[in-house]
Amino acid sequence: MTAVPTPLAPLAAVKRISLWRRYLRRPLGVVALAVFAFVVAVAVLAPWLAPFDPNLVDFRITRAAPGGEHLLGGDSAGRDVLSRLLHGARTTLYGAVITCAAGVLLGVPAGVAAGYFGGVTDRVCSWISDALQSVPGMIVLLVVAAGTGQDFTVLMVALGVFLAPGYYRITRARALAVRREPYIDAARVAGVTNPRILRTHMLRAVYAPIVVQTALTAGIAVGMQAGLQFLGIGSASTPSWGQMMNDGFQTMLTQPLILLWPSIALGVTIAALAFIGSTLADLISVRADQPSRRSRGAVRRELSTSSQVPSGVHVHEVCALRVENLRVGYATESGVKEVVRGVSLDAAPGEVLGIVGESGSGKTQTIFAVLDLLPAGGTAVADDIRVAGQAVDKRALGRSIGYVPQEPMSNLDPCYTIEHHLVEPLRHVHGLSKADARARAREVLVRVGITDPDRVLRSYPHQISGGMAQRVLIAGAVAGRPALLVADEPTTALDVTVQAEVLELLRELQQEYGMALVIVTHNFGVVADICDRVVVMKDGRIVETGAVEQIFRQPADLYTAELISASLDDTEGRHELDELARVGGEDETR
């Protein structure tokens, strides 16, 4: 475990170049950048561009209309508007630079320290940041201006202090995320000192969000600065847009043009900064765009014309579940990606069917397609999907199909009690009265083995254990007495000791209610434990279907054999596997 930092350096450089290139592909961003560059150029060149001294008073041009040598006319004190506008850009940008610098210098180190060290540092810094955000900055700025009104720089630094929490929050969040990365631990173990880790890793991680934040902060700073100047804060001899707007505001009814020029300059500059910021933000954290309806139709068409022949077989006449030639695809930039490529399977009432395969084999996509719960962007096409003899539609969900998810804690709504989770579907899907729904909820909880149902009903999801949460979810799935229960890796997220209990429970419920149970798993131990028949999937197709004993004894496909031998390394279920292999053809009696 040696110098970890080194390989990161070239990577980051590559990333930065491509970010710049990607930025140049956004028309709105390019326009905004060009506008801002123009403002910067004007500010820098103002002394040479301006036709007159911005503070030169010539009474003859007081409120003069545009034209002649005074291109934009004169203001109410007889000064050349164009010259003041050009010099105002200088003031504006100077103020923005000071404000952003103050914000970065205060917010970024504090954020990195709080995120990296945590504990007291974090609590103190976060309290100060929250407090700063709770103070009406404008009033305190006016307090500061009370004595130092003429000193523009001090005021802009003070404004930077109030905008520092924006930097602090974003840096702290990034630093916290990076702190949890394994390579930081590795660097610490390797003996890299804290300051060096902070310098090499943290600053690189927060670089991009800070650039975005600076564009946004600069926009806000320009606006607040103009607001202060509009109130009459700041030196009278320094031309500024806010001051010009105040001047124009006094004569708004008679000479609206005097107000118009600085307002346009201010609005355009702020909009440019805002668009630069939002374009950068878009590039850094791409807002996932929803596929349009047209592309969804295209996916459907492409899937329908797919040349794949169905894989898998039908073995039952009467089916609790029957799937005929199912295809699932996702729209990607390079066309349609098919993740399920022609799958046919069935399960008889009272049968336990296992769908086995490695990650990416399409097993979960298959059952989500059956449930009509594919994630956004996913499209399913099938010749036929029937549950209990009926074509699947919206009404089947929760009525004839029950669903048990993989990860219990993330599948309960944290804002509602367990009682609400169980009662809501019973009342609004199954039409029970409130009292009946409650009684039924309590009864099902007892049935799934919860010994203190009243306490659990009152609890919120974060107050119960993972094993208990999975029992609650199973209770919710069977409460409506479905004909088919679909379980997606129901034990993967649980402790080893709880896993066996949950499998046992599923088996009991399945027999008691006479349901078909379709269980998706990557684990042949689970298959051996509970399944009657098994479907083995690979790359979106079924490679083998058969009774459990037959598949274990004599896998027809090489891939199945590999999966089984890989599963043998898992300790759970190993005993059953060995026994199965020894007992041979005898029926599994569990």
Add this chain to the structure above:
Amino acid sequence: MLSFIAKRLMSGVLLLVVVTSGTFFLAHAAVGDPTPGLLGNSATPAQQAALRARIGYDQPLLVQFWNWFSHAVTGDFGTSWRNFQPVNDQMALRVPVTLSVVVVATVLAAVVGVAVGIVCGLRPGGLLDRGLKLASVVLFALPGFWVSLVLVTWFAIELKWFPAIGYVSPDQSMTGWLRSITLPAVSLALGAIVMVAEQLRNGFLQVAGQDFVRTLRARGLSDRRVTAHVLRNASPAALTVLALLFVGLLGGAIVVEIVFNLPGIGSLTQSASQIGDIPVLLGLTAVTVVFVVIVNFLLDLVLGWVNPKVRDR
């Protein structure tokens, strides 16, 4: 729940004490000797000394602080250094005006922002959603007084739908009051509306992609019921933004009031700042922070009600 409320209250009081004390010393450091500002440059040293004695400026800073602080905790913010009127009387006239503008703006931001946010969350990539994205970019940064100048030019001067300037008290005429604060409140609210909407929309989409939403659908619940679950989970972020916006709107109102010539705290703060009238500035700071603390406290209660996890922390 009780300890949760007590903790939040304590935190609010602490914030109030820290901010007002900090402002006291900041103001004294910034202003220095206030008498030239108050009396003008033509005042004699004797006149200046007399004023210093009258306002207690000749005493040590810590004594002055204690005098101010011990009265402030009883709700007495002293008298103005300029006209020796009680600060409380001046604020009693002006704070309600500012507050009515800010509250109306906040309510507008909440109602319109939530409605727009939900529609955009339900139809991401739709026409309104794309419009919101564009609007949020620009309106987020444009200062309220800039927007208010545009609105005044269009709606008050060109179309004459609303009065350009002035304030009508609700005691005199309810409709007159509404008409007089509509434009100021809208200029303040525009930026806030898009921020609330954007926040809610993003939160909505984020929650909609979570596992439990799929499970709720799998239970057969209708789209309307699932949306209610999503909305409740997405609301904390939008509520937090709304509370932060309230602080920002208080500050923004100061400038917007000047544009509309409303007799709120804006012109009072402005004049007090220009001559260094510290008691008035401190009173205004304390009152605004009190409102912020109240709003934050209410927010905490609502957040605790919406998300039970918060209560248990």
